[in-house]
Amino acid sequence: MISKLTGSLILLTGILLGVHSSMGMLQFKHFVSIHTEASGASGAQSDNTFSKVPMDIIAECLVGLLLILLSVAQLNGNFKEIVNPPQSNVRLFDQLFYSEDFATLQQRKHPLIAVDKE
Numbered sequence: 001m002i003s004k005l006t007g008s009l010i011l012l013t014g015i016l017l018g019v020h021s022s023m024g025m026l027q028f029k030h031f032v033s034i035h036t037e038a039s040g041a042s043g044a045q046s047d048n049t050f051s052k053v054p055m056d057i058i059a060e061c062l063v064g065l066l067l068i069l070l071s072v073a074q075l076n077g078n079f080k081e082i083v084n085p086p087q088s089n090v091r092l093f094d095q096l097f098y099s100e101d102f103a104t105l106q107q108r109k110h111p112l113i114a115v116d117k118e
């Protein structure tokens with residue numbers, strides 16, 4: 001488990017890598033548009049030259065995404081195990097259209113609307 005400060009720094013690094021790769025992509029698209037305008041009508045060959053995104057932009061974007069995902073998972077804390085309700089152990093899965101009921105997540109300790117007790 002990493003500390004909150006380290007996780008926050010990794011998250012910030014991932015976000016900065018994502019922003020930097022998007023800026024690099026915008027600069028690349030601007031360069032391609034200027035290059036195709038300058039070449040005029042004979043831009044058929046230049047379209048093939050610049051049709052692919054540079055690998056450094058793709059790699060930077062993927063590394064940033066990976067850092068963001070890992071840091072968010074680490075900062076979130078311990079995950080709870082997903083378990084089936086006890087009544088599902090009794091049921092057999094022999095039926096063709098069997099589907100378990102969805103377990104409800106009860107996060108709130110009180111109802112949304114207060115009920116008067118009289």
